[in-house]
Amino acid sequence: MSDSALSPVPLLDFSREYQAHREELLAALIEVADTQRFILGPAVQQFEASAAASLEVEHAVGCASGTDALWLALAALEVGGEEGVAERGQQAVVTTPFSFFATVSSILRAGGVPVLADIDPLTFNLSATATAEAIERHHTASGAQVAAIMPVHLYGQCADMDAFTTLATQHGAVIVEDAAQAFGAKWNGVQAGSLGDAAAFSFYPTKNLAAMGDAGMVTTHDAATAERATMLRAHGMRKRYFHDEVGWNSRIDSLQAAALSVRLRYVEAGNARRREIAALYAEAFTAAGLVSDSVTTGIVLPYTDPRAEHVFHQYVIRAPRRDDLRAHLASLQIGSEVYYPLPLHLQESLASLGYKRGDFPHSEKAAEEVLALPIYPELRDDEVATVVEGIRRFYA
Numbered sequence: 017m018s019d020s021a022l023s024p025v026p027l028l029d030f031s032r033e034y035q036a037h038r039e040e041l042l043a044a045l046i047e048v049a050d051t052q053r054f055i056l057g058p059a060v061q062q063f064e065a066s067a068a069a070s071l072e073v074e075h076a077v078g079c080a081s082g083t084d085a086l087w088l089a090l091a092a093l094e095v096g097g098e099e100g101v102a103e104r105g106q107q108a109v110v111t112t113p114f115s116f117f118a119t120v121s122s123i124l125r126a127g128g129v130p131v132l133a134d135i136d137p138l139t140f141n142l143s144a145t146a147t148a149e150a151i152e153r154h155h156t157a158s159g160a161q162v163a164a165i166m167p168v169h170l171y172g173q174c175a176d177m178d179a180f181t182t183l184a185t186q187h188g189a190v191i192v193e194d195a196a197q198a199f200g201a202k203w204n205g206v207q208a209g210s211l212g213d214a215a216a217f218s219f220y221p222t223k224n225l226a227a228m229g230d231a232g233m234v235t236t237h238d239a240a241t242a243e244r245a246t247m248l249r250a251h252g253m254r255k256r257y258f259h260d261e262v263g264w265n266s267r268i269d270s271l272q273a274a275a276l277s278v279r280l281r282y283v284e285a286g287n288a289r290r291r292e293i294a295a296l297y298a299e300a301f302t303a304a305g306l307v308s309d310s311v312t313t314g315i316v317l318p319y320t321d322p323r324a325e326h327v328f329h330q331y332v333i334r335a336p337r338r339d340d341l342r343a344h345l346a347s348l349q350i351g352s353e354v355y356y357p358l359p360l361h362l363q364e365s366l367a368s369l370g371y372k373r374g375d376f377p378h379s380e381k382a383a384e385e386v387l388a389l390p391i392y393p394e395l396r397d398d399e400v401a402t403v404v405e406g407i408r409r410f411y412a
C-alpha cells in the first residue's frame with residue numbers, strides 16, 4: 017500500500033463491541049429496571065461475586081469510580097491522615113508521577129502525603145529502586161516510615177510486585193495497587209488486584225472492562241478491609257442511619273453492575289485479542305525496519321517483563337519526533353494519544369508537593385516520547401497494518 021490513500025483508524029470505536037453485545041447488555045439493564053432494585057441490589061451482589069471469582073480474590077466491593085476505589089482502599093486500610101487520629105499524623109504514600117492524576121489526588125483526598133519516585137524507563141512503571149530511595153529519604157527527613165506503597169500497573173502490565181512486596185515487608189508498609197488499567201493482568205501467574213493489601217479498579221468506559229458510565233471496585237483478601245470499604249462507600253453505616261465513621265456516598269450504580277456482569281464474560285477473550293494485536297504491531301514494525309532499542313534511532317516497542325502477563329490496555333511506543341508523528345497520523349485520520357503529557361509532579365495543582373522539573377527525569381522523558389496507538393479487541397488486523405504503514409510513511 018505504498019502510496020495509496022489509507023483508511024481512517026479510530027483510536028477507539030466503542031460501537032463495535034456495543035453492536036456485538038447489544039442484546040445481552042440491554043436485557044441486563046431491563047432486568048434491573050423491571051425489578052426496580054437500583055441501589056446495591058442483586059445486580060451489585062452478583063457482579064461483586066463474579067468479579068472476585070474471576071480475579072481469584074476473596075472480596076470485591078463495587079464503588080462509584082476508580083478514583084473513589086483508590087480513596088476507599090486507602091481509607092479502608094486506615095492510611096492517610098484522618099482527623100481525630102492526630103498521633104498518626106499525615107501518613108506518606110510512595111507512588112509514581114507518571115500516571116493518571118487520580119493516583120496522586122486520591123492520596124491527598126485520604127489525608128495522606130504523596131511521596132513520588134521515578135519510573136523504570138523500560139516498563140514505565142514505578143521503579144522499586146527509586147521507591148527504596150524515596151522511603152530512605154522520607155525516613156531521614158521526617159523520622160517516620162512510609163505507610164503505603166501504591167504501584168500503578170500502567171498500560172496493563174503489573175509493576176514489579178516481587179520487589180514491592182519485599183520493600184513493604186521491610187518497612188511495615190501496606191501495598192495499594194492502582195489496577196485501573198489492569199483487569200486480568202498477572203504477575204508470576206497471580207492476578208492484579210490480589211497482589212497487595214488492597215487494589216483499585218476503574219470501569220471508566222475506555223478501560224478494558226468498561227461500564228456504560230462511571231464505576232469502580234476495591235478488591236482485597238482481607239475481610240476486615242472489605243468490610244470497612246463497604247461501610248465507607250455508604251456513609252460509614254453498618255446499621256441504617258447509625259454512622260460509625262464519616263464515609264461517603266460512593267455506591268456502584270446497579271445498572272452499571274448489570275452491564276459489567278455481561279462484559280466480564282468477555283474480558284479474558286478481549287485481553288487475549290489485545291495481546292495478539294500487540295504481537296501484530298511488533299511484527300509489522302520490525303518488518304518495516306522501524307524498530308530500535310533507542311528512541312534516538314527508531315521506534316522503541318513496549319517491553320514486557322517475563323514475570324508479567326500484559327493485558328495491553330494500551331499499546332505504547334516511544335517515538336522520535338513524537339508530536340510531529342502524531343500530527344501526521346491525525347492528518348491520515350489515524351488515532352493516537354499521549355498518556356500522559358505532563359508528569360504529576362509538574363501539575364499546577366500539585367505544586368505544593370514541592371517538586372520541580374528535573375526531579376524525575378525518566379518520567380519527564382517518557383512524557384515527551386510516548387505514543388499510544390489504537391488497540392481494542394475489535395480492532396482488525398488490516399487496521400493494525402494501516403497504522404504501521406502510516407507511521408512508516410512519516411519516517412520514510
Ligand SMILES: *Cc1c(COP(=O)(O)O)cnc(C)c1O
Binds near residue numbers: 118217
Ligand atoms: C482511569 C484511572 C484512574 C481513575 O479511574 P476513574 O474511574 O476514571 O475515576 C486511576 N488510575 C489510573 C491509572 C487510571 O487509568
